[in-house]
Amino acid sequence: MGSLGAPPDLMSLEFVVDPYPIYRAWRDEHPLIWHEAMGAYIISRYDDVNRAFREFSSENYSWQLEPVIGRSILQMEGREHSVQRALVAPAFRGKDLQGKFLPVIRRNAEELLEAFRADGRVDIVGQFTTRFPIGVIVDMLGLPKSDHALFHGWYSVMMAFLSNVVGDPEVTAAGLRTTAELRAYLTPVIKERRRNPGDDVLSTLCTAEIDGERMTDEEINAFTGLLLIAGGETSDKALASMFKNLVSHPDQLQAVRADRSLIARAFAETLRYSPPVRIILRTVKEETEMSGGTLSAGKSVACVIGAANTDDRRYADADSFNIFREDLDVSRAFSAAANHMAFCGGRHFCVGAVLAKAEVEIGANLLLDAMDDIRFPDGYTPTDEGLFSRAPASLLLEFTPRAA
Template sequence: MTATVPEMPDMMSEEFARDPHKYYKIMRDHYPVVYHEASGYYFLSRFEDVANAYRDSEAFSNENYGFQMEPVIGRTVIQMGGREHVVHRQLVAPTLRGSYLQELIPQVDEIATQMIDEIEPGESVDLVEGFTRWFPINVIVRMLDLPKEDIPRFHDWYSSLMAFLGNLTQDPDIHAWGMRTQKEFPAYMLPLIAERRKNPGDDFISRLFDAEVDGEKYTDEQIKSLVGLLLIAGGETTDKAIASTLKHLLQRPDQLEAVKKDPSLATKALVENLRYHPPVQIILRTAVNDIEVSGTKIPAGSVIGLVNGAANRDERRYPDPDTFDIYRDDIPIKGAFGGSADHIAFALGRHFCVGSLLAKRESETAVTQLLEKFPNIRFADGYEPEDEGMFTRGPKDLLVNLT
């Protein structure tokens, strides 16, 4: 008797949005390459296919960022290739992975402590609105040495950037929101950068003035674009990583108790969350030439969605992939935040997220400090968390009892 092949739903449907992991499995097993007719994109779901696409930057380029991001924030390292990418990555890496990161860590911890101390205990406290949504943007504003009253403005900008980035349906309201940011963000940043050149300090922007590789230095326009990239890569994604890790621990009291007793396990919980439910579910690439993937021919110039959320639960790669397990031994902590990681959450290879170590520290300190401050934390009575988002995904709220 022949088994019936499940129907593949529209990736933009409500049923897909409610439970993408249900359909990710159908994709991996029966439709490893999905062509989405409305957008013209091809989506890859198997670990091997997704990993190969990340690692082969000659066959899969970042040209798509030319329409995904550049119209709003300008050209950045994320869309560069070849020598240009190498030079610009070397320019920014010391500020996000070097000595500056070590200087920043105490400030990250301080910001977390201040924000957590301001949380009012109660029977139904929303940790997304009350903490995770605002913590990463507070860190970024501190890095840029900007007034705290500008935090809501930066949050609006990075929210519009993320929406523009994932505007698969070309929603005109999202496009218009992005175009407003295209005007407002440079009008704010460029005069500020010019002033910092005259009076530099110890902030992220000032440190970029001295960065130089092979005689190349950052222009004001390039610094403005890089700050925009920092907002995208370091804002909503870290927010969702923290909220999702907390959610998954709260759903598993035994693992939650283990992290409370041994805070070093918070890193394991974070890494397992990056595998089990990566905050960035889909990253786009562009096919440089005609190529065949899992038996499907993809024409040159096609935009390809690499579905991290599906690849990270591929049975061909991980045993028992639908189980959240902080004791999993097939993803070593060492290397989990570098280009050779054994999970796909920050991409792989030469375009691996340069800010991953900052995200690691923010997430670790957020989880450990929250559990230390509120050891009796549990879900609010009758509450069931729900995730939202397609390109980035995480809890839309996180109602907890902190009494």
């Protein structure tokens, strides 16, 4: 590898502006990098990232995530993880999702849409995507609609904490304050739901039981924080990126408008081509050989989903957005059998994937129903932002309003 020169840096301006050429350079020339400043290996090929998600541990969350939400299902392994997953999963799939929460998702989307549908111009991020999933989560938890803005603020601070790669002390302090505020808010609500459960996710978490085990107050607090971060981030950034991708490819946008069943394809391809979360850390359990060399036990590994999902060893014309590609299995794209890495993989596959799919499909359908001739304003070029997660920070769209 020495003859190839130093690998492009994760922290460079070039990576911030456009990571895709660097993804390619990593995969082709530097498939294994030790990044001293981050204290982690970087892996970028599809097969290596896929293997890491299935074989490596998630111990890294003890320092990466636990300070801001508490110890969560992400850190758990073995039976503890299996029990926790069995306790929380029913609330996010099957009859509960179909019967109780699809109307909640639709109502939240319609309320946000009503504020701009007649304007002919919208920042789809600021006015819709960043608020939509948080409103859904608050309503699913059975909490007051008046607290939507409060939870959106907590979500924003938590995401800043997770993205704080430079260790800004003010961002860290704000994250820790948010943790205390969220727990102070939720703990009395949890105790009340244990006494008087209702027909909501928080009550389900309070009363669910597997082999005599129930979630503790602290575990419910942690899962709620995780739900805000993971549930908000995926739907928010994926929906924004999907509209950016479709408006950038008018022929594909028109195909989706004409055949709404293609929304699932557009979402799956967005998860592959421009995944909301670009890097997830794992911890090496034992010395392991991968492309490019040996990883030492106990070290952190940055699994670069953005690079793995655009690996031309796995996908044809991988750097192109194409909802009609044949090498992405849409039928499995929102399950643990997905052949993209956006929802992670293995035992820690995203428990909210089906919820995210429902949110994106409902939100996209309603937006397309309300807006004709969707386009970028003249002279406007949308840009993505972010290192560990990435999407447009704003996305200006012009459109011709359609009658309600």
